[in-house]
Amino acid sequence: MxxxxxxxxxxxxxxxxxxxxxxxxxxxxxxxxxxxxxxxxxxxxxxxxxxxxxxxxxxxxxxxxxxxxxxxxxxxxxxxxxxxxxxxxxxxxxxxxxxxxxxxxxxxxxxxxxxxxxxxxxxxxxxxxxxxxxxxxxxxxxxxxxxxxxxxxxxxxxxxxxxxxxxxxxIIYDENQKFEIGKAVQIGDGTDATVIATGVTVSEAIKAMENLKEEGINIRVLDIHTIKPIDREKIIKSAKETKRIITVEDHSIIGGIGSTVCEVLSEEYPTKVTRMGIKDTFGRSGKGIELMGYFGIDSNAIINEIKKEI
Amino acid sequence: MEKNELEKLKDIAVKVRKGILNAVYNGKSGHPGGSLSVADILTVLYFKEMNIDPKNPKMQDRDRLVLSKGHCSPALYSVLANRGFFGVEELKTFRNLNSRLQGHPDMKNIPGVDMTTGSLGQGLSVSNGMAIAMKLDNLNSRVYCIMGDGEIEEGQVWEAAMTSSKYKLDNLCVFVDNNNLQIDGTIGDVIGLNNIKEKFVSFGFYALEIDGNDIEQIVEALEKAKTIKDKPTVIIAKTVKGKGISYMENQVGWHGKAPNEEEFNIAIKELTK
Missing domain, CATH: 3.40.50.970 (Thiamin diphosphate (ThDP)-binding fold, Pyr/PP domains)
Structure with a gap:
């Protein structure tokens, strides 16, 4: 993998x-x-x-x-x-x-x-x-x-x-993995934090999870492939089971999955959420992978954020 | 065309105009000017030209009509009602809260409406898509698209014109309802379109110019369009905005205003004589 x-x-x-x-x-x-x-x-x-x-x-x-x-x-x-x-x-x-x-x-x-x-x-x-x-x-x-x-x-x-x-x-999933529209995929079952990711940030979140495990910090990742309809159930379950909710996306923090998760939680299970993403600014030229670091949405940024919060 | 048939179509066009006025007057809102200018074209299409069945409005091999100038919904609704897709009494519910006769055509809820429109400039593209799908399925159906002259100021129309031509959509016939008025004034005052026919010809269309309030000329133009192969046809229909109601004709103020009771009664009387 x-x-x-x-x-x-x-x-x-x-x-x-x-x-x-x-x-x-x-x-x-x-x-x-x-x-x-x-x-x-x-x-x-x-x-x-x-x-x-x-x-x-x-x-x-x-x-x-x-x-x-x-x-x-x-x-x-x-x-x-x-x-x-x-x-x-x-x-x-x-x-x-x-x-x-x-x-x-x-x-x-x-x-x-x-x-x-x-x-x-x-x-x-x-x-x-x-x-x-x-x-x-x-x-x-x-x-x-x-x-x-x-x-x-x-x-x-x-x-x-x-x-x-x-x-x-x-490539994250093998061919036998089952998916369903509207159902997030939970990877890992740590309770120190949940990282909610989508698209290109999911593999970064998984990398962060594996690195943190070596330091004794256990998190889980929610792969939100369907943003609408959103999987309310799994988001609320993770909010109840873990100490922190962090969202990370290659998208503006305004309107993306960070916002979506906040909408769900503020209505049903108020929880502090940290939104990682592009912070109300335009992008710039560079290599794709470099830009993930520059804008703070790669595995290192996720690791740093979790260590700061825990 | 036989004289009987012509007289019949003229009578229907009067009924269609009455329906337009009933809708806009009772709805206390809507666009009478452009609806009246396009009434004769829609009458010929739905009562002579198009292969449609009011009892089976979703018939797969039917001809389609896209009223790209969707604000002229009263004309489309009146034609559909008079053709039997729904009752003419329903026209009075136009734009009311619990009515299915939305301000702009809604294909999901109104029998006979082939495409949802309202945001100008999109109907020709949609019509191209329909014509392409018909060709893929080897259907002999045709697509009719009606645009306003003001509407063709939208850039997307010309993107679409390239597509109509590239894919040789000879099953597509476009009308430009050329009444020469838009909300803020004459076409010339607002932006200017110069020669509409030449524009379409340069985009690869076969183009005709007719009097769009003359039923015989509309019928003839449609016959001609069916003989054109490997290219789309556009009919530039010179029309009179507010046609048929003396005080509305060529008056830009009647673009999007409902008549009061007195004005409504005068209009109905003028149509009845």
Whole structure:
């Protein structure tokens, strides 16, 4: 575990091709980024069901809505900033309000995009997307989970936002791992603290857990792959069983899983929560992995935070 | 077209206009001007052109209509009601709290509405998606998209126009309801569109210009559109905003205002004569 690395955007591309083989109703759209989002893998196998829409994201998501209205299952991809950001109104009014069956698979989320810098590092998408009625929001943490998610969401009748990453991250789960939409995965059962993570920060949290164990500090990790609907039960259970709750995400601390966890706990089991994430600032250029350190969302930052609190 | 049929369509267009006024007057809110300008186009589409079935509004191989200028919902609702998708009495509930006749078209709850619209500029893209899906499934159905002239100021419309052309969507027919008025004034005063027909032609459309309040011309244009292969058609329909009601015609003030009782009665009388 954690040795082999794959970017979830790559897992997406491979899973999409497999799904396209099984299900003739799958249609894929991209906005001139098919090499980067990896939808080009599907395009090569099923050119008749692949539509390159050019650099026109607003058009792409509205077109996907029209395709879905006839019973097809469109997967539409671009970078997260151009999906949730640029095409927000199209996603809101043409997809979510009429509850059309469009799968928005947004790659290049967070500061881990790296060198492209702030304009391309989407840090607000979880907040934007989970605020939309009818939307399901999923942020898978590794290759295994992503492949499961891509097929699983084809069975949901309604819009889904999947948040994928550019950075190669460790494979966490083996092929036998079972997942369920809306159910967090608990890793470890320490009671000193719970680290709630999503996407690229899950493997960092696991690394932190393993390091801390050697020092006699026992924590657990909650992998929140489904941000909406949120797994209230597991969050409350961990708040009751552990001394501290820390959230960590490659996303703004405003509106992301930190906020989501606070909403759940403040209503049902008031608990002090520490939110680790991008602290109301834009990103910057650098290597993805360096930026995780710079913005304090890597395993070292998690270890330091836990030692400070315990 | 036979004279009988023409007279019949004209009579229906009058009923549609009465329905628009009933909706906006009773709802005390809504957009009469653009609804009246587009009434003849919608009448021809739903009473002559489109393959639809009011008893089976979700029929898979039906033609689709996307009213991209969604604020003109009173016209769409009135046509649907008169065509039998729901009762004309229901038009009076327009925009009321417990009504399904939402301010803007809602495909989930209103029989006959093929797409939810309201935020301008998205309908052509959606129509492209429908036309693409029809081609994937080898359906002979067609898609009709109605945009306002003010609406085509939205940049997304031109993104969509490229898509219509790239995918050779000859099963798509677009109307631009060219009444030359938008909320803040004339199209020319607000921003200026220059030659709408040339714009669409340069994007790869087959384009026609007609009098969009002349039923015969609408019928002929639709016939012509069906003969065009490998490219989408746009019909630039020159219309009169507020058409049919003397005090509303070409008056920008009637873009989004409901008539009072006196004004309503005058309007109904003018339509009845």
């Amino acid at each position: 954690l040795d082999k690395k794959v970017a979830t955007r790559k897992s997406y591309g491979l899973a999409l091709k497999e799904l396209g083989e099984k299900n003739q109703n799958i249609v894929v759209l991209d906005a001139d980024l098919s090499g980067a989002t990896n939808t080009n893998i599907f395009a090569k196998s099923y050119p008749d069901r692949f539509f390159n829409m050019g650099i026109a994201e607003q058009d792409m998501f509205s077109t996907a809505a029209g395709v879905a209205s006839l019973g097809k299952i469109p997967y539409a991809s671009t970078f997260a900033v151009f999906a949730a950001g640029r095409a927000y109104d199209q996603i809101r009014n043409s997809i979510c309000y009429p509850k059309l069956n469009v799968k928005i698979c947004a790659t290049h989320s967070g500061v881990t995009v790296g060198e492209d810098g702030a304009t391309h590092q989407m840090l607000e998408d979880i907040g934007l997307m989970r605020g939309l009625p009818n939307m399901t929001v999923i942020s898978p943490s590794d290759d295994t989970q992503t492949k499961w998610v891509i097929e699983e969401i084809s069975k949901i009748d309604g819009p889904v936002y999947v948040r994928l990453a550019r950075l190669e991250t460790p």
